[in-house]
Amino acid sequence: MTHFRLLAKQVRFRVIMWLIILCGMSVGFAPVFDDLYSTEEELRSIEATLDNPAMVALIGPLPDAAYTTAVSFSHQMLLFMALLHGIFGILIANSVGRKAEDDGLTEYLISGGVSKRTLYVNQVMLGVLINLIAFVINYAGLSLLGLESFNNEGNLLYSAGLALFGMLFYMLTLFFGALLSSADLTFGITLSILVIMFLYRAVTDVADMAYSVISPYNWLTRMYPYAENDFTWLLPFLLVAVFALAGWFLFSRRDLGGAYLKGRGDRRTRNIGSYPGLALRNMRTMIISWLAGMFVIGLTYGSIFGDLEEMISGNEMLSAAVEAGAIDDPVMFFINMILIITTVITAIPAVMIIGRVLREENTARLEVVDSGTLESRFSRTLVLVTHWILSLLVALIGMVLTTLGMHLASMNVDDIGVTLGDYMLASLNYFTAIAAAVGIGVLLLGLSNGLFKLIWLYVGYMFFVAYLGNLVELPEMLHMATPFHYLENVTVNEMDWVAAGGVFIAAVVLFAAGLFLYRKRDLG
Amino acid sequence: MSILTLENVSKHFGKVRAAENVSIDIREGEVFGFIGPNGAGKSTTIRMIIGALKETSGTIYFKGEDIKKSRRYIENISYVPGDVNLWPNLTGMEVINFFMKMRGFKDVEMRDALIEKFRLDARKKCKTYSKGNRQKVALISALLSDADLLIFDEPTTGLDPLMERVFHQEILAARDAGKSVLLSSHILSEVEKLADRIAIIREGKIIETGKLADLSHITRIEYILSSEDDLSFLEGKSYAHDFRTEGGNTHLMVDNDKVADFMSDISSKRITYLVTEPPKLEDIFMRYYEDKS
């Protein structure tokens, strides 16, 4: 088997899942938009809703052109989808690149006669191929739908922009993989760049879009698919080639497993005397990067709270809703919506920590450590409980840091009326939603090794309902399948302790069921 | 006394019958060889013993106790898998120390002696280790334990011959210290040197169990000889198989239980060259199936 086919086979399942989700969202939502925003009136109303700093920060600036259905689609979807395409690029590149190297797979291939050049070229080609497929599916899908106002140039730009964006972060990851000393570090840095670029443009899009141009997200914005269709903003994506070449420059000149920049590499032998200690040590970098990221997200959102007032008075729909009594306090309403979105983001590291149990299982380390070890010091129960507690701690601390960031960044804004205490209550409230997602994850993991992956679909689903549920009206049914449906919207309303307690108890029950199954099932 | 007994243990993965009515019995203080080609069901059987897989049917007893009764039995088994994975960001020493801590084993001198014997650079991170080095870390960790039963699944696949010898010495030392050892392999000659008794598994079923010497009725050794006299008469003998001449040498396989006949037949000839090849697993299977049919 050629090396390229080996690579492709290695990531096949993940790539297909991602492509289904990514392209499914782009192509699947186009008709939804066509449905929801077809009349002039509906379009005017959504345009007005989105024309405020908070929404600009969240989804990008409004184009300076007629707000057609297609323009609305690309405006609301493009940056959010870019974020997902970026994660896709990072994950796949890291797993065929630095992670394969960390795991010794690369060394194995090289000892098997695959040259470094072939190896790297194939990694690059894989990135080109998977993003090309994303482009083709999106472009073909949007074209075949043949919706009104979705013109060909727009379809082309929308699909090409996202594919190039994914490719950019793919190559960036290969580059950092060659530069840095581990897959965890590479993932931490590239994901930070992806998120920070998003947050950066959130701030500058509101303040002055001229500064946003440093961020690749802004290149997508400036294409204005379906409006101006400015193809020149595809050009900056030539950086794809630059990072691919720079990555090769670094990779070809260093030892396998080597690095130019090391994480904190101390040579002292640490004494790790328990499984929790080991788990913490293995996930340390990941946990810290996520928590820091959550704090930054909180700060970023908090920094736009000052503009919320202004936008509400200038927004017909909101003002109307306020007058009609549907929304008591629009500022609170937005803050709450942002809280829900950050909750789902915090669920990602929490679920990842649970998923790490499978890494111990799949590498057979779990069964090796289990044998010959005192049951009180190591057992499947201990492993799962350790990851569960860590996961919940990270979820809770992540929520607290996010809301603390919001509080700190918006302290100077007078009329917000959310106290630190309210933020902490909200953190606790929404923490139970993460606990529920984690509980479902543990249940899936207890059922079988392979089923666990489905939890990512669920988290994606929660994100989708939380994010779009606020922009687009979704059927009640869809909301009922997420924990948010049951929790009170804290900051808008008083905390419902019974609801939060109920969700948490459900979370614990799900965990207990998962643990029960996990203790009995076959490993790996 | 038996330390480990498997009674009609089966494991089915859907339609795949990875192990089928496997019965083996490992006695205290013996080295037990578990031999079979790739995919025969060795790892599956071992993973049922250590509780990673749940048997479809049958019972496993450790020191006479059904292992389903209590998970505590696992505290007395040390296990090294065929393909060792370690935590990439830990050094070899950190891994070995971790295992010692987890097992409550405190003999640091023994640790250092083993690291020395296996010539392991324990200061390096595990992600920089080759397969052989990862194997060494796991073997050292397994030997640093008070467990009564040591299980090694194809332990020497990544080791060079020198290290293989060190490993063999350690196995024998463990046995002399009263421990029992289960050693799986697809190479007969490897186990033959160490094992007091062996079981041969193929397609999930045990086809023979016993002392290797007692298994001479199913083993065959290859002889390579040359002589100034004509040896072609050997071709007609019932104990001779696969007779051929190659590069002036005569090759033939001789049934182990008929070696005496063979020797007396060639004693009158002027033999100028004689080499034997150890029995190979494939040859055993050849003879086993020839005998059956």
Ligand SMILES: Nc1ncnc2c1ncn2[C@@H]1O[C@H](COP(=O)(O)OP(=O)(O)O)[C@@H](O)[C@H]1O
């Ligand atoms: N988890 C599993 N799921 C399905 N089939 C398996 C699994 N593990 C092993 N097998 C199958 O069981 C058979 C025996 O495998 P194994 O015990 O690994 O053999 P050996 O260790 O002797 O090489 C093989 O056909 C293998 O494909």
Ligand SMILES: [Mg+2]
């Ligand atoms: Mg095996």
